[in-house]
Amino acid sequence: MTAQSPAQTTAPVSRLKTGAEFLESLKDGRRIWIGNRKLDTVFDEPGLRKGAELMAETFDDQFKPEFADATTYTDPATGELSSRAWQVPRSPEELRDRRKIIEYSSLKTGGTFGRPSDLSPGIVAGLMAYLPTFQKKKSLIDGCNPDFAENIEAYMEFGRKTNLTASESLAGPQTDRSNPKAAEAAFLRVKKATKDGIYVSGAKTVGSIAAQANDIFFTNLGGLTTTPPEACIWGAVPIASDGITMISREMVSQPGASKFDHPVASMGEEADQFIVFDNVFVPKERIFNLGDPDGMSWYGPVCAFAHWHVLTRLTVKSELFVGAGHMVLDILGTGKIPAVQQMLGELVQYQQTLRAFVTAAEAKASYTEAGVLVPEVGMLTAGRLYSIQEYPRIIHILQELCGQGLVMRFGKDAFESPEIGHYLNDLLPGHGVSAMQKEHLMNFIWDMTSGALAGRVALFENVNSSPAPRLRARLYEEVDRAKFVDQVKTLAGMDW
Template sequence: MKYMETTLRDIVGSENNVYLRSGNSYRESLRDGRRVWFEGEYLEDITSHPKFSGTVDMICRYFDAHQSGPLADILTEKRENGTVSSAAYMIPRNTEDLRRRGQVINAVVDMTHGTMGRGPDFMPTMLLGMYGSRELYIKSNPELGSNVERYYEWARQNNPIMTLAFVDPQGDRTLPAEEREYLRVVDRTESGIVVSGAKVVATLSPFAEEIIVHTLYRKDLEKDNAISCAIPVNTKGVTIVCREGWLTPGKEIEHPLSSRVDEIDAMIVFDRVFVPYERVFYVGDTEIPKYYSTTALWGHWHVMARITRRYEFIAGAASLIPKVIGTEKIPQVRDSVAETLRCLETCRAFLRAAEENYGIMGGVAHADDNIITTGRMYSVEQYPKMMNILREISGQGLIMRFPDKAFDDESFGTVLKKAINAQNYSGREKTRIFNYVWDLCSDSFASRLEMFEVQNAQSVPKNRQLWFDNYSKEELTALEEKVCRIVDVPTPSF
């Protein structure tokens, strides 16, 4: 196929119809000349940088786990045609398939200890949404729209790490669109388009191999701003400008979460970047962005499944803390712990109900959108409350944490051990538990996680508005009729 031969490089190829890659192949792929700016310098090799290497190592483990170990059967899928590939790309047809795919989400969350909002299996889910709604793209432009299915199949066979670039920079809203740094088409040729501008919150982009560009609808959206395409990270003119790093390498005991993985959010600057038409999914169509929530159905389900799994870590910590400090019989503490469990079970119920009431689009099963959206709103509304519960029930435990070396000091180590020990844990063990809780709810790493959860799929007020706007008018009318019949008045027609 010309498209595959000329525009998409094979990363792994196929051996005996097995489309899996190793961690080493991923690591080597990052040494591709990409431009990554981080804390004042351009990084020649992110794999060796102390604030990036932990995340690189985690993704390498993710790929290696496909081929051996206890997760191999969960992370891989054998299709009817005999090919074996990552289960992140499986096409669900029913509830059972959605839950099978959900096992992959859970496995990745567990591998990252719940600290990644955009794990390596997220973007395959977003691609699945594009594939399921491919008729939207084909209707806009049959030639460009057909690229969606081709790209999905290429990604399934090659398993690239991808980042999603769809958010516009938060700039001066009083300026007209043409004066802001929105990504736009600045030139066209017979073989492709040239784009310039910026996209932000491109999480995981320093570690990615492909950038998937989307456009969110806005009232001042112009045709040249309406773009969806796939761009290799090392394309000429692409620069990844990273936010401050919050990884604390070498402090695995004091910071058991923030010392391991930082997925890094970034602004991607495009300076006259050429995109061949074979990598463009649509351009110049201001209607398709209105349906972003449709193409993101599968991504929103992934978000709900992931945060539900993360709540298991939160509820586990909440249950453990009182047993460490001896407050487990205090009624107020018990109620706080119970609240974290109620949150977890409610999220699980949303997820189960959405998967059971699945719909079909483009031959692909998707979780019920209304239930998932309601569940996502609930989950992010609860997140700050859950963080506050962890802080409240911890008491001084979160503040009085000491470096591990302090317990070995000859002058005060013995006193320290006795002073802060617990009924079932030594002072050192107690401190390690609270180090975990600190990373989970209180430091800058935790604050970023909380902000990401609350803001990553638009703000809660915006989601509430969209949810209400999209609520079934037939259902709403039926609810109104119940009341109107009781008081014998007509149902409103406005």
């Protein structure tokens, strides 16, 4: 009898990055200004530093068993362990698996990072979904002739292999809307084309996490079929590229606060950046469209995964609203009041409806020309429209459930003060919880609904999802109504 050797198992090659490696990658000489102050590094501003450190935790979580399934997958083509952020779904199971990292990052940040590091890869996946279309396209700018399809595939592989964090900025600066020339003036434009790449100048805005990312993935917002050829660009460059300057909006988080006083705002933030491109070189290998107005009109289909991300994140946040609202009823002893039950019921209705939109978008997903499974865009658009219409009311309901608890808030120092703490502890207890425990919940809800960070997030949700009129216009364009017309004609006996 021949002895059998124990089976040899080899761990797959890992393409994951640690939190320390991510933070180290941000020390690259990037140019960031806040007010009149130029930062030496992103870590010199507490809000940016804390936000980067929170992002670093998401990298470390990849190595923890409890988060591994949500954050990582084994790439089927290479067998390498990779971040789910760079997974391109080609089956219903893979689509559901890809959603896990969206739900993970949304919960990790309390939904306050509208563009966490797993969002931008979704746009690259959207380009991959229409690879045959981009394969047929050619540069319409003389002097530079990139292979768009080859570049898209290479960038997806580059992102996966390096566990890349990329910011995306599609919107242009806010200018005089009555003058089309004023809006066009701020577009990113090709200033010079060479065989090795192009030089671009202009600006992008609402560059969320740009200061805390490795790359910037950019275009001029799609659907602009009248955009001049020199402004028709899709591309990506390192955020520390020569000629890129970031001007940060003011910080709205509370990075120096205790976790008790500001459970969410103390985690830092994704600080939106106004990004100036001053003769920035974009290598030929990092260009995905150049000079083709029709390529710009693919914004909607290409960004389907990003819009799925937005809707999923809002769904996760709605679940936090329901959980917090339920806890308020418990600690205030108001759960048996019919009117209060109905208010919580509205929060549940919002959450259930958003979850239904996500489920329906995935159930109605379809394969693209490249064999990529993409959520149904009509459901995504309708879900985002519902979410932003109801969001202000949902916030108001949660605030109303808390009553004076949000108006009269006290920090940990006050509770621990030997002179006044006993008053607060003795006179402000909740139902079955201490006064401090009740206050901790109120502080969480303040951060999610009422503080400066919450105000910025509420404004961002509306801008990020697109204003309601634009979403209604998209529904008009995206949803095929021919079947519904046929049903009316059949029922009514119309033969015309």
